[in-house]
Amino acid sequence: MFRKRQSFLVLTILLISCMLVAACGITDKKDAEKPADQTEQNGGEHDELLIGVIPAQGSNQMELGADKLASLLQEKLGYSVRAEVYPDYNGVVEAMGAGKVQMSYLGPLTYVEAHERYDVKAIVTQLIEGKPFYYSYLIASADSPYQSLDDVVKQSKNIRFAFGDISSTSGSLIPGIALKDAGVFKTQQEHEFKSVTYTGDHTATALSIQNGMQDAGAIDSAYYNNLVKQGKIDGSKIKILWQSEELFQYPWAVVNSMSEDDIKIIQETMLAITDADILSAFGGASAFTYASNEDYASIRQAAIADGRIKPRQ
Structure with a gap:
């Protein structure tokens, strides 16, 4: 009887061992069948690349362009890619810092802030003409009496002034510095204007001027020209009072853990884009080109001068 029980126990152990070996073989086979691009990215296994987009010109058009870009990148990268337009500029920066977003479309100022805080890096920007x-x-x-920045400064007490998003380069930082230097603006609460408003995006700023809700405002030249070109703004109802020096275009940035292979695929894919919906969504771009952190050195200096970021020790 003992020998029978012993034999039964041995057979049971052998059967269980065979089942485990078979299960491991199936698992190994499944892993081996996975495409190479499905196993490693950003230092580990991944299911999805999320692109965060700042709301530069209103969400609808940007959502269309961003979604089409995500589909194109998904096809080239071989794994899921999704895009999301965030409600404000800073939200995209924080999402990158929290690891929720791996790639983002940022304004130059928000890029500089993200780079300083989370070491993200610029890889692509757009060309305008x-x-x-x-x-x-x-x-x-x-039809306003204002013809220049000097007129805005002299008549500030009569002017309702509109900035875009508080983190916008062209809609806040650069014009804000010019107005600070002129002595008529410090903060939204401390200024010489009749009122100061932050509209949230460039489309809202342009419409507020055209519809008489604001008297003067700051805006991105590329987005403004694109709005006129698309007929969303009547260019005959608006005039340009002042133009800044050249600013390097909005960057597409990635987290520093993204693989060089994926970065190369993203760059090559974006530089080949001719889809009008994608290009138009991002300032009416004519194409995309390479970008690097060094391209935003002047914006970094402006942000330091304005107290937005602190210089590295």
């Missing part, structure tokens, strides 16, 4: 530059404009209603 073949050039990677744009300007900050001050605009006003065409």
Whole structure:
């Protein structure tokens, strides 16, 4: 009887061992069948790349362009890619810092802030009429008495002034510095204007001027020109009072743990884009081109001068 029980026990152990070996073989086979691009990214296994997009010109058009870009990158990268337009600029920066977003479309100022805080890096930017530059404009209603920045400064007490998002380069930082230097603006609460408003994006700023809700405002030149071109703004009802020096275009940035292989695929894919919906969504771009952290050195200096970031020791 003992021998029978012993034999039964041995057979049971052998059966269980065979089952475990078979299960391991199935698992190994499944792992081996996974495409190489499904196993490693950003230092580990991944299921999805999330692209965060700042709301530069209103969400609808940007969502269309961002979604089409995500689909194109998904096809080239071989894994899930999704895009999300965030409600404000800073939200994208914080999402990158929290690891929720791996790639983002940022304004130059928000890029500099993200780079300083989370070491993200710029890899692509857009060309507007073949050039990677744009300007900050001050605009006003065409029938207003204002013709220049000096007029805005002299008549500040009569002017309802509109900035874009508080973290916008052309809609806040650069024109804000010009107005601070002129002595009429410090903060939204401390200024010489009749009122100061932050509209949240460039489309809202342009419409507020055109519709008489604000008297003057700051806006991105590329987005403004694109709005006029698309007929969303009547250019005959608005005039440009001031133009800044050249600003390097908005960067697409990635987290520093992204693999060089994936970065190369993203760059090559974006530089080949001709889809009008994608290009138009991002300032009416004519194409995309390479970008690097060094391209934003002047914005970093402006942010330091304005107290937005602290210089590295």
